[in-house]
Amino acid sequence: MSDEDMSHLREIERCVLWIASWTIHNANHLRVTGDNEVKVGGHQASSASMATIMTALYCQALRPEDRVAVKPHASPIFHALQYLAGHQTLEKLENFRGFGGAQSYPSRTKDNDDVDFSTGSVGLGVAQTLFSSLVQDYVIHHGAMDAEKAGRMVALIGDAEMDEGNIYEALFEGWKHDLRNCWWIVDYNRQSLDAVVHEGLFQKFEDMFRSFGWDVVVLRHGRLQEAIFAKPGGDVLRKWIEQCPNQLYSALTFKGAQSWRERIGQDIKDHAQTLSLIEALSDAELEEVMGNLGGHDLPSLTEAFAQARAHDRPTLFICYTIKGHELPLAGHKDNHAGLMTPTQIDIFRKRVGVREGHEWDKWEASSLKASELQDVIDKAPFFTKGKRAFTAPKIAIPETLPLSQTRGKPTSTQAGFGQILNNLGKADSELARHIVTTAPDVTVSTNLGGWVNHRGLFARKSKKDTFRDHKIPSTFNWASSPSGQHIELGIAESNLFILLSALGLSHAINGARYLPIGTVYDPFIYRAADQMNYACYQDARFMLVATPSGVTLAPEGGAHQSIGTPLIGMAQDRMAYFEPAYVDELAVIMRFGLEFMQRDAKAGNVSENGLDDDSGGSVYLRLSTRPLEQIKRDMTPELEENIINGGYWLRKPGPNARAVIAYTGAVAPEAIEAVGLMGEDVRDIGLLAITSADRLASGWSGAQKLRQERDVSACAHVEKLISCVPKDAAIITVCDAYPTTLSWLGSVKGHKTRALGVERFGQTGSIAELYNYYGLNAEGIARATEEIAPGHPIRLARRT
């Protein structure tokens, strides 16, 4: 890089730091008025820490095909860079952290300035880049991207963020899958939110990453420091800096030149040559030198990034920085949420040469001509292509999915899922080619084995199945190749969700759409609920198949039984939760799901049934291992629609019904039996099959909102269903989950309701024993009905 180019970058960095600092100041001191208003957040120090690194990246090192997960609190720096490059509006910056303004943490869905990956929950964006690199390789090996078009997947990471365990879970998986094209850049400011981080952390990172095959580049000293070290006596200063404890370095940075002089003078009093080097510096120069760590030195950064561009090995950059660099908050251990006072920002404004009233002028903090700097940033490779998000055409989904003839054999929804995928895997189709499956070491036990036998495991380098080669009989083919369509993961559920997040964004990140299907044991959704939420937050599209579930997995015991997961499914935005009982329902739901996953979030338009279906989302299928007698019936378009909308009457209540039983999932036989037991005495009793409590509930809420907005024709599916239930009848709901999943049904039209379900940790036992214990068996349902249904006591029919 020429000296002129470097001085342009320095000027841009200055402007970036100013705009970012002003954005935060504006949000807190100017926009927020009134004594009672809470300040909306500082993070000026956390942002400043990254100003140099991000200037070097965005204005020099990155290419349009690269994708970045920005450290959450560097959001103002990101928005400032995009503003300077013309991709962010003044209005959004003025409204930073406000309603509709630029987001506190970069958001793919809410920001308008080309965010690649959302961040916020620390650690997750980091793993996202690793799995996105693996997905990029999947795309290349499946012929949907030229190998030369591969980008670097880059994570900008706070050093305290590196405490998040999910990063190391991902690191293992990256090593297993031959990770490449991934850069993790640590902002090593040695400060966390609360305090100063442990000594010697960088050494641990270095050792660990090297052992996983990463290149590790430590940027400790900038060019100014190196220049002094090269002088006689300089080596003593280097040693002093390198041995200075983190806390002390931070404290001296905060206190400034006089304190540096005193402390260094005291520690190296016997080294006259070194002392004279320090004495030769003015106060400002001394502060500049001590702040000239690798992460604040543009020449060191640009050179290190250029070197890493020459190969595709995963690379960890440890960049020494100072939290709050260039600001009066620099180095103070309490500066995380710190804000410059109006007086401090005023001093800073004058120091960078910004005139009052010109704070938002793009290049005001530089003495160079605005057009010159604008030209530099416009020509930076990263910005030359404008916005970089792709779209990809939809994958055609056939009218029906291939279900096997079960010949009257009882079948579980989990087995049905296995059959459908097995049948899809057998034949060639556009759909089958675009499905990618993944599981955290539960491929076989969640019934994905058949599909994997047909489609194989994915790996960049082929690996044979030794058991096959030795002709040892085995049900499963475990050979890997670059054309495989199943990505096998270790047990870490966190990785499953982040991989689903990466696969489910491939249409936008790589311009190649896939239909990811991931399986997991339902209870372990808790293990990675944050990752699941993160994937949905950034609008990744995937199908989650969670099985087995509930207490129905009976002998597996309480540790594996999930109780609250339907509530997670219902509460999760951009994800529809389904819990079918029968395999024909499952086939309809999967077909719908694969199409639903491909709808465009921007289409958003709530229809008259209260569902925002146009914008689609991910799908969560809560499936069971319990084989159920299947209902022999034809799948009519009407039934199909009801299944998708969330429920249908298996037996419509008559005009004199005293009670209605509503169930979801594997407890169907008990609900049916209960209706049979009571049916003679309670003639008109109804039986409502619920395939999606989530869609029934959100449609209900949506329709009410529409009516509030005077759309009187709005009517939810559940409102239509319940409209035939006589006013005084009771509703008894049954599910293998926390009862609140369905208890709200009574509120739709004001029916008295008793909600049955599971409220305590499960036990081991048979299904019959457990259903009896929780009152989910037919007698339990009948007793609950009797308790609340109006009229005389119910006589139960004799069981045959």
Ligand SMILES: Cc1ncc(C[n+]2csc(CCOP(=O)(O)OP(=O)(O)O)c2C)c(N)n1
């Ligand atoms: C999962 C999660 N836990 C906690 C937080 C709150 N939090 C935000 S940043 C942060 C640590 C800041 O330290 P570091 O990562 O070193 O960033 P720095 O501000 O020093 O650059 C914490 C605890 C969060 N955002 N996400």
Ligand SMILES: [Mg+2]
């Ligand atoms: Mg830090």
